[in-house]
Amino acid sequence: MTISDWFTHARITSGMLRTLDRIGPGGVIVADLYRRDYRATHSQAIAPDQGRTQFIVYGHHDLTHDLRAFRWDYGHRAWEELVAAVDCTAIDCMDDQLDDITATGYVVTRMRQHLRRYHLDLTAVPRYRDKRLRPGSPTATRRTVTDRYAYRAAPSITVTVTSPVDEKTGAYSLITISDRGRHVTGWPARMANQFTAARHAHRVNEAIQAHLARTRT
Known part of the structure; x- marks a missing residue:
């Protein structure tokens, strides 16, 4: 038996997606292993x-992104088709x-x-991917995870952090900040332990506050 078997009778419903829409940036749907069900x-x-x-x-970010595409493809049936697709995926x-x-790894947490x-x-499901290390080489890859965040006080500001799943590789993470989809700043970050992660998180906050001071006053 696999974990997914526990959720055979669970469903992501239209009501959950509408609740997600009402919550806005920072809203998520989670799978709860104890309840063997989903909740927004x-x-x-x-x-x-x-x-x-x-x-x-x-x-919520996944919802807004996917809904635009589904409206293009399905018109008035977009919501119905999206609910089925999210539940299946x-x-x-x-x-x-x-x-x-x-x-x-612990550093990502x-x-x-x-x-x-x-x-x-x-504000989005963490995206796991294999990053190709050498162009043209299908076997030399590194597993990465991309997290997307919304800034609570100004949700148009988003932060994306792509990190190696295993920090022991010593590979760099990439941090980017955007506002209304436009790039603000970004930098590579070597986060080998929790202390370097704390430093880069502080730098993210400083960059956001500096951007707000420039653009919101």
């Missing part, structure tokens, strides 16, 4: 280190997602904790 909530309600019992399967990806969560202290809320 705010990412503030999920401890960053609870990934093995509650984990994000869909977020969540269950199909669950086992692989849990494998990725289990393999994710610590960065999520540090950014939350600066009022940055996860």
